[in-house]
Amino acid sequence: MKKALDFIVVGSATLDIIIRSDELTIVRSRGRLYSCIKYGSKIEMEHLEFDPGGSGHNISVGLATLGNRVGLVTTIGDDEYGKTVLRSLKKAGVYLEGVKVVRKTMTGTSIILIGKRGERSIIVYRGANNLLSKKDIKKGFLKNSKYLVFTSVLSRESVEAIKKAVDIASKNDVKVLPTPSISMIKKFREDINGLLLKSYGMILNEEEIKYLTQRKNVREALKRLERFGLRFVVVTMGEKGAICYDGKRIYKQKAFKVKPIDTTGAGDTFAAAFYHYLNKN
Secondary structure, rough: OOOEEEEEEEEEEEEEEEEEEEOOOEEEEOEEEEEOOOOOOOOOOOOOEEEOOOHHHHHHHHHHHOOEEEEEEEEEHHHHHHHHHHHHHHHHHHHHOOEEEEOOOOEEEEEEEEEOOOOEEEEEEEEHHOOOOOHOOOHHHHOEEEEEOOOOOOOOHHHHHHHHHHHHHHOOOOEEEEEEOOOHHHHHHHHHHHHHOOOOOOEEEEEHHHHHOOOOHHHHHHHHHHHHHHOOOEEOHHHOEEEOOOOOOOOOOOOOOOOOOOOOHHHHHHHHHHHHHHHHH
């Protein structure tokens, strides 16, 4: 049977409230960096913006914008934030059959704080995203796509939904592309390890691959992932670029020199572009 869609993406959709302030300071303490506002103070913001976000939304919109046929499976609330997310998906041409609107529930929301040099910290309210469940995973919608991309979810019910989606994909020759966040890896590491056995390839950042494999070195982490039989693993490393391992060789790509304005969604954009060219062979 001819594949109906290039990609099905399962993951989160949020409304991002983006706040940029030059008065947001960065403080180092005990080897870690912290975004700080002086206690009891009032600071000015240079920019305020409301944008749809979430890894599921971002990757599906990125893929659709690049010309792929994409469907998204996610849950949003029946509020103005949810309507904003839907408008963004429709504008990009994402198929909405898998988008569930939950009554009397708030759409997931992120408050993104950006400092003078583009550094960011995010406060997240999961909202409707935590309500994605196995009953929202429809076999008919998933089995005729070429690729299944699953992104970060943070509730047990949603992880079980991911498992069902991956099981359907693996039984119908749909290639699985995990793209989990550090939050998901920390909370559901063993579950993700089980899903990797049915996966084709994945993209992580440096922090994520080290935590997933419990290794301190990226090369050791890549070797550790060999046991899952993945065709490729890509590790994004910020300004240091990215590397890809195909089980035999490690390929390196330097980062382009840019002045960062806002790094929010950069990893999702990278993933969408990489998966686009994977689809184009």
